[in-house]
Amino acid sequence: MSAAQPCVGVLALQGDVREHVASLRAAGVRTMTVRRESELATVDGLVIPGGESTTMSRLLDTFDLLEPLRKRLAGGMPAYGSCAGMILLANEVLDGREDQHQLGALDITVRRNAFGRQVDSFEEDLAFTGIDDGPVHAVFIRAPWVESARGDVEVLAAVPDTAAAGPAAGRIVAVRQGAVLATAFHPELTGDGRVHRLFADIVRAAVSEDAA
Ligand SMILES: NC(=O)CC[C@H](N)C(=O)O
Numbered sequence: 669m670s671a672a673q674p675c676v677g678v679l680a681l682q683g684d685v686r687e688h689v690a691s692l693r694a695a696g697v698r699t700m701t702v703r704r705e706s707e708l709a710t711v712d713g714l715v716i717p718g719g720e721s722t723t724m725s726r727l728l729d730t731f732d733l734l735e736p737l738r739k740r741l742a743g744g745m746p747a748y749g750s751c752a753g754m755i756l757l758a759n760e761v762l763d764g765r766e767d768q769h770q771l772g773a774l775d776i777t778v779r780r781n782a783f784g785r786q787v788d789s790f791e792e793d794l795a796f797t798g799i800d801d802g803p804v805h806a807v808f809i810r811a812p813w814v815e816s817a818r819g820d821v822e823v824l825a826a827v828p829d830t831a832a833a834g835p836a837a838g839r840i841v842a843v844r845q846g847a848v849l850a851t852a853f854h855p856e857l858t859g860d861g862r863v864h865r866l867f868a869d870i871v872r873a874a875v876s877e878d879a880a
Pocket of ligand 1: 721811
């Protein structure tokens with residue numbers, strides 16, 4: 669193990685890569701963008717950004733990254749997916765495209781574009797398990813929600829069950845299973861570094877466990 673901070677990759681095929689890189693740097697880890705298998709092989713953890721899950725899915729084929737990524741996830745690599753990243757990490761998607769790939773790293777069913785049509789966004793303050801110093805302001809952009817979570821998936825946040833939340837009331841929007849974290853919203857866009865700090869801690873713990 670090196671004394672240096674772990675290196676967290678950001679999958680850079682499409683989506684809000686820059687914002688995740690900035691958030692990870694602020695969380696104190698080294699970062700690199702990942703487009704090739706050789707780059708994927710070197711990182712200690714990976715962020716899958718928000719963007720468009722069907723496009724990213726297609727680009728995983730183009731860049732020959734699908735199987736290498738599945739393998740690293742199956743091998744326990746920590747990962748964090750926001751929005752489209754959550755969709756890709758899930759093992760089942762509703763309202764997805766038939767040919768859309770699932771990485772199968774989270775035992776959840778997500779519903780794509782669940783909050784509404786293309787232009788819809790939605791904001792809400794959420795209580796988030798593991799982040800105890802005040803609510804997380806969540807920005808949802810054409811976001812999925814988690815329709816169901818199974819096994820040892822831990823629910824970290826849900827939309828408050830109020831009338832104002834409409835059909836989103838009570839929906840699960842952040843989960844963790846082992847070293848895999850996912851949010852339906854975009855902390856990388858709000859300047860709230862706490863979710864990235866949580867992920868950086870997950871990666872540090874995984875790296876020191878490997879070294880033990
Ligand atoms: N902001 C986002 O990442 C939107 C996700 C997008 N609706 C998808 O299906 O991939």
